[in-house]
Amino acid sequence: xxxxxxxxxxxxxxxxxxxxxxxxxxxxxxxxxxxxxxxxxxxxxxxxxxxxxxxxxxxxxxxxxxxxxxxxxxxxxxxxxxxxxxxxxxxxxxxxxxxxxxxxxxxxxxxxxx
Amino acid sequence: xxxxxxxxxxxxxxxxxxxxxxxxxxxxxxxxxxxxxxxxxxxxxxxxxxxxxxxxxxxxxxxxxxxxxxxxxxxxxxxxxxxxxxxxxxxxxxxxxxxxxxxxxxxxxxxxx
Numbered sequence: 191x192x193x194x195x196x197x198x199x200x201x202x203x204x205x206x207x208x209x210x211x212x213x214x215x216x217x218x219x220x221x222x223x224x225x226x227x228x229x230x231x232x233x234x235x236x237x238x239x240x241x242x243x244x245x246x247x248x249x250x251x252x253x254x255x256x257x258x259x260x261x262x263x264x265x266x267x268x269x270x271x272x273x274x275x276x277x278x279x280x281x282x283x284x285x286x287x288x289x290x291x292x293x294x295x296x297x298x299x300x301x302x303x304x
Numbered sequence: 305x306x307x308x309x310x311x312x313x314x315x316x317x318x319x320x321x322x323x324x325x326x327x328x329x330x331x332x333x334x335x336x337x338x339x340x341x342x343x344x345x346x347x348x349x350x351x352x353x354x355x356x357x358x359x360x361x362x363x364x365x366x367x368x369x370x371x372x373x374x375x376x377x378x379x380x381x382x383x384x385x386x387x388x389x390x391x392x393x394x395x396x397x398x399x400x401x402x403x404x405x406x407x408x409x410x411x412x413x414x415x416x417x
Contacts, residue, residue: 222405232411233408233409234347234396236407239405241403280346292406296346297346
């Protein structure tokens with residue numbers, strides 16, 4: 191069975207600073223990995239995904255993530271934080287063998303300080 | 305991707321009653337899912353809504369409590385039955401359009417008093 195651990199339930203950075211949100215996964219088969227963002231009172235929006243191929247994936251709003259198999263990690267980064275990035279971020283894993291079931295991490299709330 | 309709508313967007317219900325949530329997608333999709341997000345928590349899969357057959361429920365969720373319909377490839381409903389305050393959550397539907405990738409609706413925020 192798959193699982194996801196997001197390190198840090200709350201992350202706070204200054205506007206313009208680097209954003210780093212950590213995600214580690216567990217899967218016995220090659221994973222599909224996702225980052226979703228949830229703005230207040232809204233549903234989930236797909237930021238980016240890794241399925242196969244290039245391990246560095248770029249998403250919307252300037253975010254990117256790198257799949258590191260040796261570290262079982264899929265950390266999310268953005269070089270320069272913007273006030274509009276304040277939201278809840280969820281890492282998720284699935285496998286094609288897992289009947290497309292998504293397993294989510296507990297989420298990380300990102301706060302941006304002016 | 306897909307455009308997904310849910311109705312209602314929010315509701316306040318009395319305990320013991322039932323609420324049916326609708327999910328509509330703008331294109332035909334094979335896979336539709338229902339999730340629950342309890343206050344301050346992550347998402348938990350309730351069930352996979354199968355077109356033309358009974359939904360597939362995850363451990364801890366039962367059909368009597370969360371009956372699901374999937375009459376066609378663009379629509380599904382989730383009913384939360386005999387509600388209690390513990391059912392207060394955001395309920396989200398999702399669809400899979402690309403292999404392994406799910407897109408989510410805006411959610412239904414339910415408060416049970």
